[in-house]
Amino acid sequence: MRKNTNPVDAYVKSLLGEQLPSQIPAIESQLIKDDLLGINIGFTEAAILTFLIKSLKVETILEIGTQYGYSTTWMLEALPPHGRIISLEKDEKHHHQAQKNIQDGRCELLFGDAREILQTRLQNQQFDMVFIDANKKAYPDYLTYACDHVKKGGIVVGDNTFLFGAVFEAPDVVQKNAMASAMHKFNQTLFADTRFVSCILPTVEGLTVGYRNI
Ligand SMILES: C[S@@+](CC[C@H](N)C(=O)[O-])C[C@H]1O[C@@H](n2cnc3c(N)ncnc32)[C@H](O)[C@@H]1O
DSSP: OOOTTOHHHHHHHHHHGGGSOTTHHHHHHHHHHTTOTTTSOOHHHHHHHHHHHHHTTOOEEEEEOOTTSHHHHHHHHHSOTTOEEEEEEOOHHHHHHHHHHOOOTTEEEEESOHHHHHHTTTTTOOEEEEEEOSOGGGHHHHHHHHHHHEEEEEEEEEESTTGGGGGGSOHHHHHHSHHHHHHHHHHHHHHHOTTEEEEEEOOSSOEEEEEEOO
């Protein structure tokens, strides 16, 4: 969970100023009330996603892990009027809250287990960007889908890819920790995929980005 006292985030928030989407303060209040603030992305990640979407002219996004629609709202703000986001969430309460928070015809919120939806409803879709921010052990599976369904010139973005520092441990320690080894596999697989040029933006929690150039 991101600490709300992170000074970088507070500073980025102050720089964003008027660029804050109007719904964000209300969603933040709901997250605070339900003791979920910090599970969502922070202002630093929001600014990075906005930068990537606008500079790469992203038009179609798949998000895995909607929660209350905080990151979805930021990404909708960055998308052009004809853009589109599909966001996946398996927790019923989170999905319903996101439905209340997002009233935008460009966004489709799908309820259910992401792996199942990817293999069925979304098996023939292509996206300019896939943003992965859900259950950590499934990141390698989400990556397999993302690498094959991101268009040339598109990006795969994964949040929390330092896994709270666990991926920095010695290889044998990482291997014994199922979540850390899944996250290490995610980073290693994306970096090894020759269709992509990849990097990790060293945010507090790690944000891995792969750009598909083949
Ligand atoms: C870190 S939160 C997402 C935060 C959101 N992206 C944001 O920044 O506002 C992760 C979400 O993924 C959801 N999730 C966990 N496992 C899932 C699965 N198998 N399929 C779909 N969603 C899942 C959780 O219920 C939770 O709401």
